[in-house]
Amino acid sequence: MAPSILLLPGDGIGPEVMNEVRRVLDWYARTRGLEFDIDEDFVGGASIDVHGVPVTDAVVTKAKAADAVLLGACGGPRWDDLPFEQKPERGLLRLRKELGLFANLRPALVFDALVDASSLKPNLVTGLDIMIVRELTGGVYFGEPRGISELGNGQRRGINTQVYDTHEIVRIGRVAFELAQKRGKKLCSVEKANVMESGVLWREEMNLLAEDYPDVELSHMYADNCAMQLVRQPKQFDVIVTDNLFGDLLSDCAAMLTGSLGMLPSASLGESDAYGGRKALYEPVHGSAPDIAGRGHANPLAMLLSLAMMLRYSFDEPAEAALLEGAIERVLSAGKRTRDLMAPDCTEVSTSEMGEAITVELAAAQ
Ligand code: IPM
Ligand code: MG
Numbered sequence: 001m002a003p004s005i006l007l008l009p010g011d012g013i014g015p016e017v018m019n020e021v022r023r024v025l026d027w028y029a030r031t032r033g034l035e036f037d038i039d040e041d042f043v044g045g046a047s048i049d050v051h052g053v054p055v056t057d058a059v060v061t062k063a064k065a066a067d068a069v070l071l072g073a074c075g076g077p078r079w080d081d082l083p084f085e086q087k088p089e090r091g092l093l094r095l096r097k098e099l100g101l102f103a104n105l106r107p108a109l110v111f112d113a114l115v116d117a118s119s120l121k122p123n124l125v126t127g128l129d130i131m132i133v134r135e136l137t138g139g140v141y142f143g144e145p146r147g148i149s150e151l152g153n154g155q156r157r158g159i160n161t162q163v164y165d166t167h168e169i170v171r172i173g174r175v176a177f178e179l180a181q182k183r184g185k186k187l188c189s190v191e192k193a194n195v196m197e198s199g200v201l202w203r204e205e206m207n208l209l210a211e212d213y214p215d216v217e218l219s220h221m222y223a224d225n226c227a228m229q230l231v232r233q234p235k236q237f238d239v240i241v242t243d244n245l246f247g248d249l250l251s252d253c254a255a256m257l258t259g260s261l262g263m264l265p266s267a268s269l270g271e272s273d274a275y276g277g278r279k280a281l282y283e284p285v286h287g288s289a290p291d292i293a294g295r296g297h298a299n300p301l302a303m304l305l306s307l308a309m310m311l312r313y314s315f316d317e318p319a320e321a322a323l324l325e326g327a328i329e330r331v332l333s334a335g336k337r338t339r340d341l342m343a344p345d346c347t348e349v350s351t352s353e354m355g356e357a358i359t360v361e362l363a364a365a366q
Pocket of ligand 1: 074075089092093248285
């Protein structure tokens with residue numbers, strides 16, 4: 001039986017970039033015999049429009065049953081005025097939580113062809129290859145108590161809680177240490193232990209874990225300093241491990257180093273099960289970009305690089321993943337660019353022309 005994948009295109013540019021996933025998956029099925037059992041459903045605003053909720057129980061059940069989920073993007077101004085619990089983003093957060101996707105891998109890799117698209121000087125970003133490991137199911141995103149309460153004197157109070165238990169820190173720590181072992185063997189753990197007890201605990205647990213990974217060099221950094229170091233000297237980092245909120249901020253920052261937010265893929269992984277499988281959801285780091293949706297300007301590369309991550313992490317197909325990454329690299333080197341990456345002497349292509357160019361390049365490479 002072919003492995004099953006669930007496509008959740010979502011909102012804004014989500015459906016456009018997901019079309020290119022379909023195109024590339026078609027190519028893999030036709031020419032490489034790599035077949036998937038593909039299902040598609042709604043999430044985010046698209047789900048609100050049809051079902052009145054940002055994700056249905058049925059879709060959560062489907063996502064749990066699938067071997068992997070690919071998600072486009074959630075959200076848009078049309079749904080901004082909805083009550084908090086009904087906003088499109090809640091659909092994504094519910095999927096992360098209910099699938100137990102605690103480990104979010106966000107690689108920031110600078111392609112040679114895009115060195116000039118970065119907002120930093122070329123010498124700072126050439127060859128840049130950072131992996132941000134973001135804790136994804138805990139911290140202030142989910143901590144209780146939370147909410148807005150009336151104080152009775154015309155004042156209201158908004159509350160969120162930053163909370164981490166030992167086991168949550170240890171399991172994300174292990175993912176990060178193991179990744180560091182396979183890469184440059186350097187791990188930087190990021191928190192605010194100077195002001196937050198949750199950061200103190202985070203640091204202590206990482207230090208304890210380090211004893212199990214003597215080949216990895218562990219360092220610690222405060223999150224504000226990390227933001228500064230990312231734009232000052234990004235190549236000092238190999239793997240960064242951090243909590244949910246800091247990971248959200250720092251990965252946007254790292255994304256821009258690569259030239260465009262449209263270049264950063266991500267994998268969200270759960271615990272390994274007894275059969276060596278794990279729940280997984282792959283999505284670009286960028287959002288739904290409602291301002292450019294429907295015009296063919298969206299960059300599908302973060303979505304397609306997320307597909308490559310799926311081939312590598314969920315289906316153990318590193319050669320097929322490398323084939324796709326190589327095709328992306330060569331299309332960029334040939335000067336084909338979506339609008340976000342446009343530079344002098346390059347050719348602007350639409351979302352679908354970019355997808356098409358990649359399948360042509362894939363065919364040429366095999
Ligand atoms: C991300 C996004 C999400 C987050 C939003 C859409 C809920 O910014 O994946 O980085 O804050 O986690
Ligand atoms: Mg974000």
